[in-house]
Amino acid sequence: MSVRNLQYLFAPKSVALIGASERLGSVGATVLRNLAGAGFKGAIFPVNPKYRHLGGYACYTSVNDLPQAPDLALVCTPPATVPAIIRQLGERGCRAAIILTAGLGALYDVRGRTLQQAALDAAHPYILRLLGPNCVGLLVPGLGLNASFAHTNALPGRIAFVSQSGALVTGVLDWAKSRGIGFSRFISLGDSADVDFGDVLDFLASDGETGAILLYIEDVRHARKFMSAARAAARSKPVVVLKAGRMPEGARAAASHTGALAGLDDVYDAAIRRAGMLRVLTTEDLFAAVETLARARPLFGERLAIMTNGGGPGVMATDALVYAGGKLAALSSETLRRLGEVLPATWSHANPVDIIGDAPAERYRQTLELLLADDQSDAILFIHAPTAIVPSADIARAIAPLARGASRNFLACWLGGDAVAEARKIFSEAGIPTFDTPEDAVNGYLQIVHYRQNQNLLMQVPASASTEFEADRDGACKVIANVLAEGRNWLSEVESKAVLAAYGIPVVQTRFAADVEAAVAAAREIGFPVAVKIVSPQASHKSDVGGVALDLDTLDAVRAAAQRMQKRLAELLPQAVLTGFSVQQMARRPDAHELIVGAATDAVFGPVILFGQGGISVEVTADHAVALPPLNTVLARDMVGRTRVAKLLAGYRNRPAADMDAILRTLMQISQLVSDLPEVIELDINPLLADAGGVIALDARMRVALANQSASSLDRLAIRPYPRELEETIEFEGRPLQLRPIRPEDGPAHLAFFDALTADDVRYRMFVRMRELSPSQLARFTQIDYDREMAFIATRPGANGEAETLGVSRVVADPDNVSAEFAITVRSDLKGRGLGKVLMQKLIDCCRARGTREIVGEALPQNTRVIRLVKSLGFEVTAATEEGTMRLRLPLE
Structure with missing residues (x-):
């Protein structure tokens, strides 16, 4: 739903309390007391058929008896009554409600729906936004609004606090008040049936009353929505996160090293970093970080x-x-x-x-x-x-x-x-920034450092397809399709290496042998020395069952090793089926480091990439870093730099530095592989040998599953990559002109573009007069996530050789992809020459390809050029609204 109707939730002018009461200790009585005692200037409507008056207010029998539709309704009635009340509120014209009642997710109605789902269904036709259920409520001190059953009010300030935990809400509220810390918004999400972190972050990102955002997170359910909103918010103001559940018990059980190592907390940490937010470990650090970052200067x-x-x-x-x-x-x-x-x-x-x-x-x-x-x-x-x-x-x-x-x-x-x-x-x-102890001061300084590092990661927008290497996607798909057609989920080592090789990753020459004598023959063809390994679906880690033999120099040695492994597997793992053997060329690289590179699939955030120190003791050393794809060189280098093995890779004593470019390229190749191939849900390269001569994969494992054929492979990614496929070059007025999605590095050119606009052009675009773009506005325009928003620029080299922006078309879709709002601006000296139509057509084609149902917009009546333009493209133009603007609409269905 994003920010639709959230203004009624966070800035209401009237509030109804359904379930108001005078019974001491009840939620209804507590909330009414808080509403009345916080200084709210709007109308308050208690609703309860048992009373005529409550707390000095007229009390109404039902929602239908209210004198007007309230902006916000608070519901604290028994669970079974909630869906019907939500429907009545929607019919009455209310557009936001806080459900304080708990237990809706565990109870069912006569249709078999949970009461929570029934409430959502009742709200949906009216776009009635729901906070909760099972939440403490909401406080907006600047409005004197305490729409909660918290035990105390909040002080006014510029910090927004958002929490999934009701207990933490009341505890932090008390803690902050005792220290004089104030808030712009204090929000308890509860079960987040509708309004969740993504929605709140989208609202707070553009909230002028909020200077910093604090989040207490227990879990995230919609990764793409969360990452999109978090990245947008973090571009404009500090976002600090306290994430609960850091212990390794949350790590997944998996057959591969990567699957086991990429624990849940590692993935959250990677997501927080990638979104440009700062993670802290204590409540006190949460508030200290806000003060430190608010006073911090740019750090270079x-x-x-x-x-x-x-x-x-x-x-x-x-x-x-x-x-x-x-x-x-x-x-x-x-x-x-x-x-x-x-x-x-x-x-x-x-x-x-x-x-x-x-x-x-x-x-x-x-x-x-x-x-x-x-x-x-x-x-x-x-x-x-x-x-x-x-x-x-x-x-x-x-x-x-x-x-x-x-x-x-x-x-x-x-x-x-x-x-x-x-x-x-x-x-x-x-x-x-002032601290009590040296350790606190250093921690504050490092918060600035880590925040700067994360903000740099936020600026990175890797493309959907790399230009640094050519991938044979079709070849890899054929290998995977054959495996799935045979009813298997694990690729053999030979098959895994074939897929890796298709993505340009160097692998040792490897052959599959069905039996002992075939292994001997394969060794003869490859040349000595060789390594022989068992191939068995039941033996996840071959070395655990003695299934690996290295440095075999003769045919007899290969035969003896294969027979010995066959016998040992039968003894240690009687239920295992020996499919055969893999025979591979021995890699003689005495100075090489053993690394692990892999990928796993997180239930929330989708594919994740892992890098670290490899070898058979990889779980013991626990030296690894996790990142979300897609990756580019900057993101890959950051990932390597977060491991201890990075220092060894830089070289020491007589051991030369490893080829870092080859390591980074491998990480980007794995990122491309998992982005392209939705069937790949887990993979390991362990070890990946790395030295001054480059890298080579010695062993590889890969698990696959049938993918959703109706969805794009990129839909699995928590962060949508830069859509390079939407770039095109056209001829415009006899010169080449590039049309492409906007990128963060377009900031200087976009600023120059804005400065070249006339005052009227700015007013037509913004509906207000503006003299300059603030840094946060510039970031908002140039750093988009390509998911809910798309902006195309027309660009070409200027007189000084630097790229210049000539025009911009932009569209922002609602989360349901039903309606998308557009805006278009062409440089003032280029108006009337057809560039606007080119940019608008690019935008329309993009929306149509994405299945958007309609494009809408507004224009001032004086903006006759835009009105003529959209009419020529089939838009409906309706009379001026109350705000004095014309309504523009293009149905795409």
């Missing part, structure tokens, strides 16, 4: 300089930084020399910079000036312990102007209590 590197008046706190901060994977800055020799001129001889002569405990305020100022001038650091952490020599407040006043005016991030830690209280206040009022 990760090197931290530490300035302290005591060696111990500096060491503590360094330990915390290095342990967490942070980077300590190496100060330049010039900075060290100049510091030596202003500091006592006993100073630390390195980072952390210990300026000694007797430092006067001037020494602090001089030191900070030098550190701010050093380009070898990207942020500064200041740590101060109180002394009897100089009051901490004097030091704060001396350096606060420098810190406030710094171009890089500056964080502070004032150790102590009353002695540093005034200094802490001075820094906080100056907008400087």
Whole structure:
């Protein structure tokens, strides 16, 4: 449903309470008291046939007796009554309801539906949005709205808090109030029958009252919708996530290493990172991160300089930084020399910079000036312990102007209590992130680092098909089709390698042999030395049953090894069927690293890619990273960098660095494979040998299943890739012109395009006068997810050789893909030359291909060019609405 009618939920002008009561301790009485006591200025309508008046309000017998349709209804009646009440509300004209009642998912009506489904069915014809059921409710402090049965009100502020847990809602509400933390929206989702994280994030992304969004997540049910909304929100404001359920018990049981390793929490972590959000592990970190990120400056590197008046706190901060994977800055020799001129001889002569405990305020100022001038650091952490020599407040006043005016991030830690209280206040009022301990300060700095890293990942839009390698998709499909036709789900090693080879992944030469003598013959053809492995559907991991023999140099050795493996399999796994043997060329690569690359299918997020240290002890080392496809070079490099084995791959001592380009290419090839082939639900390459000469797959396993033929292979992905297939080049006015979907890197050209528009053109597009695009607006226009939204640009090289944007057509579809709203803008100096029609036709063709039923839009009556354009394309144009705009509609069915 997305944001349709959510304005009635989050900004109502009238509220009805169905099930209002005066019975002490009841939900109906508690909610009525909260509604009446929070300062809500709109109308409040209690509904209960038992009363004529409640809490000083007139009480109504039923929904039908209400004097007007309420914007928002709260329902706290018994479960069996809820569906009928929802239907009455819809008929009455209500468009948003909060179902506080629990238990609807476990009870059934006479038609066999759960009461929850019955309520959804009742709401659907009226687009009546439902929050809950089984939720605490909603608070909007800025409106004085407490539509909940929480025990206290929320303070007003600019943080939106969204939670699946009712208990956490009330606990956090109490915790935040005691600390003076305020909220723009405080939302309990409950069972999320209708309104879920995706809907709320879509609303909050453009909510001017909200500056940051906090999420408490237990589970996500609609991955594509969640990722689309989360990425849109994270482009415009910080989104911080506290995800419950981090323990490995949630990992799936699977036959492959990848399936076992890609645990549920790993997948959520990958999704949160990829969406540009920040994950924290505690409730306190949740709110601390908001304050830190709100005060953070752009971060262009990760090197931290530490300035302290005591060696111990500096060491503590360094330990915390290095342990967490942070980077300590190496100060330049010039900075060290100049510091030596202003500091006592006993100073630390390195980072952390210990300026000694007797430092006067001037020494602090001089030191900070030098550190701010050093380009070898990207942020500064200041740590101060109180002394009897100089009051901490004097030091704060001396350096606060420098810190406030710094171009890089500056964080502070004032150790102590009353002695540093005034200094802490001075820094906080100056907008400087301030912490109580060195460890907290380092954690705050790393939150900025990780948020920046995740925001960089958010900017990546890999294409649906890579241009870096050619894949033989048809060849791979034939192999898989033959396996499925035989009623099998696991490919043999030979078949698995054939599929990998079709996607350009180097594999060792491998032959299948049906029996011992065929294995001997295969070894003769391949050439020695060889490796021989059993092929048995029941032996998931061959080495566990002695089913692998390496470095076989003679025919007799091959024969003996095959006979020995056959006998051992029968002893250890009597029920196993020996299909045959795989015989492969031995790869002599003594300096190679054993890696694992694989894919698994998550029940919520679909395909996931895994990379890490491989070998038979892969589950024990647990050194791996997980990412969501599609991947490009940047995303693949980030994935490798999150593993410990990455340091080994960089080379050490006499061992040369591995070919990182080959490793990254393999990850992208696996990403392409699982994107192209929906039948592949699990695969392992273990080990993938990697050295300076490249990579080669020694062993491979692959599990397949029949795919949904009516769906696109890309529908399985939680993130829709950049649709390269929609690019085309046409001739326009005698010159080539590219029409393609917009990309994040089009930002500068899009800004120049906007600046070239006349004031009237901007007003026709935005319906308001605007002088410039804000960074969040620019991100909103250029960073789209290609799922619910599509924007085509007309682009070509300008006079300076740089690409310039000449026009944009954009369409945003509702989640049901029924209606899509369009907008079109052509550069002011190119109007009337046919470019608008070209862009609109591109948009119409795209919507028609996606099955959208209609394209709609609005235009000011003065915008005669657009009105003439859409009429020529078959649009219906109706009279001006109450808002003074013309309604434009093109049916596509």
